[in-house]
Structure formats: C-alpha cells, structure tokens
Amino acid sequence: MDTFFGLRERGTTPRTEVMAGLATWLTMVYIVVVNPGIMAAAGIDQGAAFVATCIAAAIGSALMGLLANYPIALAPGMGLNAYFAFAVVGGMGIPWPVALGAVFVSGLLFFLVSVAGFREWLINTIPFSLKLGIAAGIGFFLGLIGLQGMGVVVANQATLVGLGHLSDPKVILACLGFLLIAGLVARGVPGAIILGIIIIALAGIPFGLTTFNGVVSLPPSLAPTFLQLDIPGALGIGLVGIVFTFFLVDLLDNAGTLIATTHRAGLMNPDGTVPRLGRAMLADSCGAMLGAVLGTSTTVSYIESAAGIQTGGRTGLTALVVAGLFLLTLFLAPLATSVPGYATGAALLFVACLMAKSLRDVNWDDTTDYLPAIVTALAMPFTFSIATGIGLGFVTYAVVKAIAGRGREVSGAVWLIAGLSVLKFALGAG
Template structure:
C-alpha cells in the first residue's frame, strides 16, 4: 500500500475501496452504452463491449499505478458520440478511418502531454474556459441523467419537456434520486453505490427493466481480435480526415485538461502532469483496442466525493471492469433509472466549478457561459468549446483588455473558428 501513499494522503484502504466501488458503478453503464453508440458507427456491439472493458481496466491501472490519482479513464460519453455521429455520420468516414483519425489525434495529444507544450497550453488557456468546459460537461451529464430516468423528454413545442412522472421508470428514478440525495447529504459512506444497489433491487422486484440492447456473451471474445488494430490512414491528407483530426485533438486535449483540473483541484502540478500523460497514453491505446477515445470520466467525482484520494480507488475500479467480463448479463439488470440519479448528482458536483468563474467580469463570464449552455444544448462538446474559445478574445479586445489574452490563444481561437466554418460547409 506504500505505492499509493495512503497515510500521506490521509486516507484508508477501506475508504479507497468504497470509493472505487462507487466510481465503478457510477460509470458501469458505459460498458453497454458505449457499445450501443459505436454500433451506429458500424462496430459490432457484441465485440466492442470487450474493447470498452479492456481499455477501461488498462486506463485505470495506468492511472492508479503511474499517477496515483482516483481518476477513471474510460471511453467518454460525448466523445463516443462525436466519433459515431460526427466522424462517421457527418464526415462520412468509415469506422476504421475514424479509428485512424483518433490515433493521429491521440499521438498529437501524447506529444503535447509529454512535452513543455502542455505547460504552454495550460498557461495560454484561461482558467475561466477550463472551468467552463468542466461545467458544460457537467450540465451535459445532468441532461443525460434526466433523460435516462425519463424525467425529461423531447418536447412538442420546446426542446425538452417534463416526462411522464407516472411512468414506472420515472418513478423509480425519482425514488433513486431522493434516496441517493439523502445518503450523500448525510455523508453516508458509499451512499451513491447504496443508492444504485437499492434502486436496482426495487426495479427487479417490480419488474421495471430496460429493453435489451444486444446479445452479450463471453463466448464472443474469440471474435474480438477482428476489430483490434483496424485504423485506416488511407485518407490521411483528405480535408475530411484532417478536419476530424483537428477537432478531435482539440476535444481530447482541452476537455481532458479541463476535466482533470476540475477533478483534481487539490492536486499538485506534478500529479496533474502524470494524470494528463496517462490519459494521453490510454487514449492512443483505445484506438488499438478498437473503441472510441478514452477520457477522464466525470463520474470519477462520485468516488472522490466518497473520499477517494489515491490510485487505489482506480485500481479497484479497473479490477471491477475486468470482473464485468463474467457478469455482463447481470449488468443488464441495472436499469437506467438506477444509474440516472448518480449521473445527475455527479453533473451537479462538476458544476460547482462555476464558483471559480469571475461573474463580476462579463468578459470572463460570457465565453464560459457559451461553453456551459452550448455543450448540452447542441450535445456537442466540440461546438460548445469552439464558441467559447472564439468569443473569448473578441470580448477581451472589445473591452480594451488585450493584455489578458495570451498570444497563443489567438491561434487556438482561429483554429476553432476555422473548425466552425468548415463544419458549416461540409
């Protein structure tokens, strides 16, 4: 246990194990959901489920051992949607070409993470934009949680409307939310995990289950190698491929930077660099394993909230990911309504970063505001980020605060503007 410096971090093995359990069950839905989303890109769900499990376990082990941080690395919600619905759906790339795009992007990410470029970019990008990214993704998670609990639905006369609260799924989600809130507010150790477990049991008793998304069996593992190492770089110099590389690189670098800094508020610069580097390495490996890019899971906040401070938390989560191989059918018993409250609460916890944004300075608040609202409203992390980065130098220049803009930020903002223009033309 000396590897994790438990005494130095003022924590215990018991606390770390409970935190690892909580983080895992908060993000466990990714095993099924990621596979279902990637199915729309053409990757067989019954095979990509193994890629999701393996890369999540490897990411957790790398983060736990080499960075000693309680941060789960797993294929990210939002990024997997970008992979499927933008790279494949909008740009028209085959999933093998999309894998090629992400491998090039992740190589650039690795170069940045293992060089002084990470320090330069960290200084160039203002904290208000980093916090805006964290809060925007948090609000995105809130909407995902509400949708999973069927508490909101697409509206006839508006973007969203209140769901049918008499629906058994919605009622189960409300029960789970109330129970989990009580446990969290009263600082019950393992409160989120207990909330998921209790809500799942109630769902099973009342037969409130989700329709199956596919046939998952351990026997399919023999065919899994067919999706490994399938990156296609034949269109490397095409406009579509390069647009994909740029936009995905921006997402990976700045989303990871924002998420990690938000999740590791009390960490030292050295700890952040280690975590940032392990995130980059795992992202590259995800392409080899045949899945969408990994990121620092926002749901890690649930384990941190339970007291997780070291890599032991992440090692526990990684081990549980591997154990999932033998319990994939059982995992399907966990209804969306049981997961929804934890996702919702986790999103709310991420939005605490709003307190670090200078509300009394409109030139700081407005760009962050655009990121916060546009990420969930467009369901696009890239579009929300682009808006914030483009408008930051504009509002600063108009208000006569040119000195507050780092020279490199002009280049980043110009690239994001180019992304929006090209995205509108394609």
C-alpha cells in the first residue's frame, strides 16, 4: 500500500486513511436517501435508484483512488439530480430514459476532452485568485448546507433565509456538536469529526431525535433502471442544450471540488496547478457515464471529501475505503440512515470554516484579483450552485481586467469559461 499510494511520502498511515474514509462516508451517505427520492420524482423506481446510487458511488470513488490517488469520493451530484428530475424530465417532459441518455452523452463528451488534455489545460490555467475564491466559496456553500441541516438557518418568505428555533433540542445538540468537534480538533484528538458525529447522534436518542432503523436489509433490484438509458433519443437535435448544460455544470462543479480539496489537502502544486488532474478527470467522466448506465444522474466528485481530508486523508486509499463502505451500504441502509442530518450538518459547518481560510492568500492589494474571488465565494451559497458561482466569478474576472486595461492578463481558458458561462445564463440554466 505504501508503494502504490505513497503513504509515507504524504505523511499518512493506513489507519488515518481508514478513519478519513469513514469521515467522508458519514458526511455524504445522505445521498443514498436523498438521490433516490429525487429520481423517484422523475418516474424512476426508487429502490433501483438506491442501488444505482450506492454502486455508482462505490465504483466512481474506487476509480478516483486508483487512477488519481486522491482522497476524493464520488457519488450522484446534488443540483444535477434536481436539474435532471425537475427541469429536464418534469419541466420539459423528456422521458427519463432519454434524460439518462443525455447524461451518458455528456459524460462521453467529458471523457473525450479529458483524454485530449483539453480540460486539464482549462483548469490548470485558472488564475490562482479565482482558485482561492472557489475554495472559499465551496466552504461557504458547505456552511449553508450545514447550517440548514443543523436547523440554525431556515427558509423565510420575506428575507429568503432566517434564524431557526434555537430552543429546539435538535438545534441545541447540533450547535453543541459543532463546538465539540472544534474543541476536539483544537486538542489534536484523532478522528475528531467522526467522534463528534457519533456523540451527537447518540445524544439524540433520549430525545427521540435519532431513530435506530435496524442494521441489515437485502438491497432492492437494479433491473428497472440498469441499461435503460436511451442514447439515440438523447442525440436528437432538441437535446443539444440539455447535454451542453449537463456537461458544463459537471465540468465546473468537478473543477471547483478538485481545486478546493487539493488546496485543503496541501496537494496542489506551488504554481497553483493540480497534479494528476488528467487522471482525476478520467475518473470523473467514467463515473458520469457509469451513473447513466446504472440508472441515476451524473456522478461527480464530492466536496464532502473535505471532511476526510480534515481527518488526515491524503491518498487514494481514503477513496477506496469510501468505495467499500458504499458497497456495504447496499446491505446496511437502515444503519446508514440512522445518522441524523443535524449531526452531519455540524461536521459540515466545521469543515466550511476551515475551507474559508483560503481567502487569506488572496492578493488584497489588487482589485482585479480580490473582487472576482469574493464574487465567486459569495455567489455559490447565495445562488445555491457551485457552477453558477464559478461562472459569475470568471465573467467578473475577465470583464474587470479588460476594463482596467489589463486584458492581456486574462488567459484564453478564462475567456472561454466566461463566454460559456454567459451562454449558459442566457439559456436560463443555473
């Protein structure tokens, strides 16, 4: 393992990698409950979607660990699954097999540009200030998700968001859990995030906030969705815009996640480029195609991998542990779903605070650098979309540099992403 993954070189151990994999799995296992529900809204069998979600996450994470040696896990992406179910199938009336075909075609396009090295060039030429803004923005995005899960932030018709009921036992436990995790990390306790999640979940049992759903159950059949995608239907001229949206959002979301997690793990090169990016792109693209074959929406790199990275995960062994746990989840669904959302929400909020530290490295003396970074960071949580935040940041960077008479500093890749983002916004895709 040390030879293959370079454990000693990256300052980690098998035990640390296993703990990191467990931390990542605990913070993202919610997807095996949420994604099947969203797929069911598109008319897909919920049991089959559950199995497809687990298998896609397992194989995608294993590919990332083996090909790129990164502690990054994959699973069907939030946001893309909502676009699939509510915009494409529900809003446009596209049959779900055709929509799965569009996901596969977008993944194939993703694969081709990855093999050609185009996407690697695209991401590595992103300005360092925007990369810092992306890392912080994803932290803020995670923070909002965490605060929602904790019950601290709730929807408000007048102000969009508002303060939850702080006297609610669930909210109190979540807040105490966040402080517990922070304190344990400050004391250097190994596996602090995992311990915090477990303690919060156990503390909720006397209040009826944590429900023990059992341990083992047989997985449902995958037959209703396996190989049911309609690729010829997806190649119709009317679906070009849908395929393009799947591709672009997948590209930007994965780019943001890779930049944020590699920066947090200390794996980014000194010049701001991401090593072995091409291999990571191959894992992402294969995961996208695999999800469509199994019967779920696009599989992407998960920002929740930051929880495992904070626990000490530094190699692909962490991703392999996550893959194994998702395979076990096929049979341990009742146990996996016993961990309440407020417990993982506290962990996500803590990780969000850590990721926001990347803003300290922004060049605050140059308006054309820090302004796009801040726009990127703020737009992600306020639009509830990583891809939208990145797109707005690129447009801001290119335009501000051009107005300032420094257009030569803007690379072709930045102009390309800015232009594609404008086109995406014009098409009404979030």
